[in-house]
Structure formats: C-alpha cells, structure tokens
Amino acid sequence: MEKLTIKTVLATLLVLAVGFSGQVQAQFQSDFQIKQNFDRDHAEILDAVKTVQTTGEVDQLMEDLNEMERRYRDNATLLNRVLYPETVQSRMTNLRELAQATGARIARLSEKGDTVVVLEERIAELTSDATRYQQRADSLNNALAAMRRSRDANAAQARRLRQELDKRDAFIIQMVDSIFVAYENVDLQSLSPAERRGLVLEIDAQNVLGHIESVVDNNISFLNTHTELSTEDFLKLYAVQVEFNRMWENMGHDLAEIYVSETRRGERLNSIVEKVDEWEMLIDDAAWTTLADGFAQNNIELSPFRNSLEFYTSLNTYLDEAIARAEDNGSDEEVERYQRFADFWFSDVKPRWQQHLIDANLMTYENFNTIDEKLTEWKLQAQPASYTWLILFGLALLLAIVFFALWLLARSRK
Amino acid sequence: MVSMKHLRLMGNITAAMLLVFAVACGPSLTLTDVDYAQPIESVASPDQDGVVQDVRMGVSFNVTPLNVMERGEGASLPEEVRFIRSRDGYYFVTAPGYNNVYVFETEERALDLYEIIRVSGAGLANPAFNQRSPYIQLVDGDVEYRLTKDGLAN
Numbered sequence: 001m002e003k004l005t006i007k008t009v010l011a012t013l014l015v016l017a018v019g020f021s022g023q024v025q026a027q028f029q030s031d032f033q034i035k036q037n038f039d040r041d042h043a044e045i046l047d048a049v050k051t052v053q054t055t056g057e058v059d060q061l062m063e064d065l066n067e068m069e070r071r072y073r074d075n076a077t078l079l080n081r082v083l084y085p086e087t088v089q090s091r092m093t094n095l096r097e098l099a100q101a102t103g104a105r106i107a108r109l110s111e112k113g114d115t116v117v118v119l120e121e122r123i124a125e126l127t128s129d130a131t132r133y134q135q136r137a138d139s140l141n142n143a144l145a146a147m148r149r150s151r152d153a154n155a156a157q158a159r160r161l162r163q164e165l166d167k168r169d170a171f172i173i174q175m176v177d178s179i180f181v182a183y184e185n186v187d188l189q190s191l192s193p194a195e196r197r198g199l200v201l202e203i204d205a206q207n208v209l210g211h212i213e214s215v216v217d218n219n220i221s222f223l224n225t226h227t228e229l230s231t232e233d234f235l236k237l238y239a240v241q242v243e244f245n246r247m248w249e250n251m252g253h254d255l256a257e258i259y260v261s262e263t264r265r266g267e268r269l270n271s272i273v274e275k276v277d278e279w280e281m282l283i284d285d286a287a288w289t290t291l292a293d294g295f296a297q298n299n300i301e302l303s304p305f306r307n308s309l310e311f312y313t314s315l316n317t318y319l320d321e322a323i324a325r326a327e328d329n330g331s332d333e334e335v336e337r338y339q340r341f342a343d344f345w346f347s348d349v350k351p352r353w354q355q356h357l358i359d360a361n362l363m364t365y366e367n368f369n370t371i372d373e374k375l376t377e378w379k380l381q382a383q384p385a386s387y388t389w390l391i392l393f394g395l396a397l398l399l400a401i402v403f404f405a406l407w408l409l410a411r412s413r414k
Numbered sequence: 415m416v417s418m419k420h421l422r423l424m425g426n427i428t429a430a431m432l433l434v435f436a437v438a439c440g441p442s443l444t445l446t447d448v449d450y451a452q453p454i455e456s457v458a459s460p461d462q463d464g465v466v467q468d469v470r471m472g473v474s475f476n477v478t479p480l481n482v483m484e485r486g487e488g489a490s491l492p493e494e495v496r497f498i499r500s501r502d503g504y505y506f507v508t509a510p511g512y513n514n515v516y517v518f519e520t521e522e523r524a525l526d527l528y529e530i531i532r533v534s535g536a537g538l539a540n541p542a543f544n545q546r547s548p549y550i551q552l553v554d555g556d557v558e559y560r561l562t563k564d565g566l567a568n
Contacts, residue, residue: 028553028555028557028558029553030455030543030553031453031454031455031545032454032496032542033542035454081453081454082453082454
C-alpha cells in the first residue's frame with residue numbers, strides 16, 4: 001500500500017512535470033512556428049486526399065481535418081492575418097470539399113465499377129470542350145448569315161468560315177467517337193436498370209445528343225444556303241459526312257440499347273436519324289452535281305452518274321471507248337482529246353480531289369491507278385499512224401537504185 | 415493716429431504674407447493612427463552579400479554592419495536572421511547566437527539604429543519574435559522578453 005502510494009505520487013509528479021513543461025512551451029510558442037506547423041499539416045492532408053483509396057480512409061481523413069481545426073482554433077486570428085486573403089476557415093472548407101469529392105468518387109467507383117465512372121468523367125470533360133466549340137460555331141454561323149446578306153459575299157469567305165466549322169465538327173465527331181470507344185468496354189447488357197438509367201441521365205445532362213444534332217443541323221443549313229462552293233469544298237464536306245456516318249453507325253446501336261424502353265429519347269434518336277439521312281442526301285446531290293459539272297466544263301462528256309460506282313463506271317467507259325477509238329484510228333484530233341482529259345485529270349482531279357474522294361470512300365487508290373493505266377494506253381494509241389518507215393523505205397530504195405545505176409555504168413565501161 | 419485706411423492696408427499685407435508662407439511650405443497632411451505591426455516575424459537567410467529579404471512583406475536590407483557590431487569584423491554571418499516591425503514602425507532584428515536585439519527606425523531607403531537591447535549573455539539559442547502589441551515578444555526556449563523600442567518592458 002505504501003509502495004503503491006509512492007508510485008502514485010511519482011507518477012503524479014511526472015504527469016505534472018510533463019504538463020508544466022508543455023504549458024511553458026505552449027505559452028511561448030513562436031507565431032512563425034505555428035504558421036509553419038499549419039502549412040505542414042495542411043500539405044500533409046492535401047497529399048492524403050490525393051492518395052486516399054477507400055471510404056474508410058476518407059472517414060479517417062475527415063476526422064483528421066476536424067482534429068486539425070480544433071488544434072488551430074486558438075490561433076485562428078493570427079493565421080487569418082498571415083493567410084490573407086485566405087482564412088483558416090476557407091482552407092479547411094477547401095480540404096473538406098476535396099475530401100468529400102474524393103469520397104464520393106470512391107463510393108461511385110465501388111457502386112458502378114471503374115469503367116462506367118471513368119466513362120462519365122470522360123463525357124463531362126469532353127462536353128465542356130464541346131460547349132466551347134459550340135459557342136465558336138454559333139458565332140461563325142452568325143458570321144455566315146451576315147455574309148449571306150452582304151453583297152460582297154463570295155465563295156472564298158464562305159470557304160474560310162466553313163473551315164472553322166469543320167474543325168468544330170471534327171472535334172464533335174472525335175468526342176462522340178471517344179465516348180463510345182469507352183462504351184465498347186462496358187458490357188451494356190450486364191448493367192443494372194439503375195446503372196443504365198444513370199448512363200442515360202449522364203448522356204442527357206452532358207447534352208451529347210444535342211452536340212451531335214448540332215453538327216447535322218449546321219451542315220444541312222450550310223448545304224442549303226451555300227451552293228457556290230467548289231467541287232473540292234463539297235468533296236471535303238462529303239468526307240465529313242462519311243466520317244460522321246461511321247461514328248453514328250457505331251454509336252447508334254449502343255444508344256438504342258441504352259435508350260431501350262425510353263420512348264421520348266427513342267423519338268429523339270429517330271429525329272436525328274432522319275436529319276442524318278437528309279444531310280447525306282444533300283451532300284450526295286451537291287457533290288455529284290459539281291463533279292459532273294467539272295468534267296462538262298472541260299468538254300469531257302461522261303455518261304450521267306449519281307453515285308461513286310456510277311462515277312467510276314462512267315470514267316472507265318469513257319476511257320475504254322477512247323482507247324478503242326484510238327486503236328482504230330489514231331489522229332491529231334484524238335491526241336487533242338486525250339490531252340484535254342489528261343490536263344484536267346492531272347491538274348485538277350488528282351491534286352485537288354483525289355484525297356477527298358478517297359477519304360469519303362468514293363474511290364480507292366486502286367481505282368485511280370486503273371484510270372492512270374488506261375490514260376497511258378490511250379496516249380499510246382491516240383498518236384496518228386507514223387510515216388517514218390515509209391521515208392526510210394524510200395531512202396533505201398533510192399540508195400538501191402543509185403547502186404544499181406553505178407553497177408550498170410561500171411559494167412558498160414568494161 | 416492710425417486711420418481705418420491704414421488698418422485695412424495692414425490687414426491686406428498680413429493676409430498676403432500668410433498666403434505666401436502657406437504656398438512656400440507645400441501641401442501638408444498627416445494620417446494618424448497608423449499601425450505598422452507585421453503580424454508574423456520574418457525569418458530569412460542572408461545571401462552571400464549579407465542581404466536578407468522577405469518577399470511577402472516587401473522588405474530587404476543588408477545585415478553585414480549589424481553582424482560586425484554584434485560579433486566583430488570578419489565574423490561569419492548567422493544562418494538566419496529574424497525580424498519584425500512593431501506597431502510604431504520600428505524594426506526589431508536579432509539572430510541565433512546574438513546577445514542583443516537591435517531596434518531600427520526607418521529613414522528614406524535606410525534603417526537607422528535606434529536602440530540596442532541586451533537580452534542574453536551567452537547568446538540566444540532559438541529566438542523568435544511575436545507581435546503582441548503594444549509590445550514585441552521575444553521568446554527563446556522557455557524564456558520570454560517583452561520589448562519596446564526603448565528596451566525591456568519588464
């Protein structure tokens with residue numbers, strides 16, 4: 001009992017001593033050190049927020065934050081002055097919001113799985129860029145509308161503005177492509193109704209369909225109002241439409257699957273499908289018309305064509321007939337006809353249209369090679385019949401006569 | 415006998431003299447109740463030329479002459495210098511190993527020594543200033559000093 005009492009007294013004295021020294025230190029703490037400690041603690045929690053992995057760790061983090069706030073409560077006035085324009089409160093609020101956002105993300109990941117969450121984030125990220133592009137496109141469309149009203153309007157200006165719109169269209173296509181590449185990693189069939197609904201809402205919230213529809217609307221509007229563009233311009237637009245179609249066909253199935261049982265959204269999809277068809281019809285019409293005009297203006301009379309197969313067939317037929325004609329009767333006129341076609345082909349079609357025709361899947365490199373080979377054949381056959389051999393034969397005959405005459409002369413002298 | 419005419423003339427001359435005096439002195443305006451108190455001390459390491467600076471507070475000065483006064487010619491510069499500005503606008507400067515706190519008043523692009531306050535015989539081990547208006551608190555381990563521009567307050 002006596003030993004216990006001594007131990008108790010010693011322990012009490014020790015506690016008092018430690019407490020006293022702690023009080024002394026706390027009493028004379030350096031303000032600078034307090035600020036340093038606050039900065040260090042803040043940085044540590046910020047690092048922890050970045051690396052936290054589980055909801056349990058997030059809870060611990062929130063507890064650490066509360067403890068930190070309690071620890072610095074008495075020094076808030078000092079810290080507020082040295083943190084100006086921030087305050088202790090604002091710093092703590094920021095940390096809490098970060099921790100909560102991280103916690104919410106971890107919770108979503110555990111509920112939905114990585115892929116869907118990453119997908120949702122990707123949609124949000126890309127959509128903010130798309131919105132920026134949309135604003136730019138709106139201003140360009142306004143400029144186009146103003147230009148149409150202006151008497152100075154010309155194709156060059158329209159083309160320049162169109163190029164700007166193309167950039168934006170290309171981005172939207174890339175964006176939607178990117179989203180649905182991510183969707184390919186998701187087994188849509190395996191999603192629960194709630195998950196499916198979540199994705200639908202995300203797509204709606206980010207206005208993915210709105211962005212897609214705006215690409216289609218802009219192009220329809222442009223094609224309806226700008227008929228003055230060149231064949232090259234229309235072929236470029238054709239390539240955009242083909243690229244869009246590729247993307248649309250890829251995603252259409254996925255969208256339909258996600259929107260299965262959503263009547264209103266299904267109707268929205270059908271509306272876009274109809275517009276895509278209209279866009280395709282308009283660009284098809286414009287491209288083939290200007291392409292035919294291009295050949296006609298160069299006095300090359302191709303048989304009528306309304307699609308890529310007919311165009312290629314028409315070219316081949318024209319060249320086959322020309323070669324057959326030249327084989328029968330090469331002439332200066334045929335050479336002139338060949339030259340006209342070759343000039344147009346090598347000066348306009350190949351340098352300016354070939355790539356767009358290929359990009360739009362209207363022709364292939366092999367198709368162009370075939371036409372090139374036929375042109376070479378036509379060139380050879382088109383030359384008029386050569387008189388060189390007759391001249392050579394004449395010269396040889398003349399020489400033979402001269403030698404014969406000389407021989408006769410020599411013989412007569414004998 | 416001074417007539418009213420003379421009095422008026424003298425009054426006009428006095429007014430003109432006052433006007434000339436006022437114009438000669440230039441504009442005069444004093445803003446009072448200024449608080450220069452720096453909320454937290456600055457801790458800075460002297461560069462190779464002996465210059466310390468606090469970018470946040472926008473102040474820099476050369477501590478070499480101060481170090482010569484404290485430690486003598488040729489002595490090495492301290493690792494760090496600690497300084498703080500009081501509510502009245504005086505700078506309090508010291509460093510680990512120093513026996514004194516140096517009080518400076520500000521001049522145009524200069525700090526003039528105002529007072530030397532002796533606080534230690536063996537050199538301060540780990541000094542730190544705190545703003546405790548109207549005093550400047552100097553703590554060194556478990557020792558506290560309350561300073562004014564004129565010396566120890568306690």
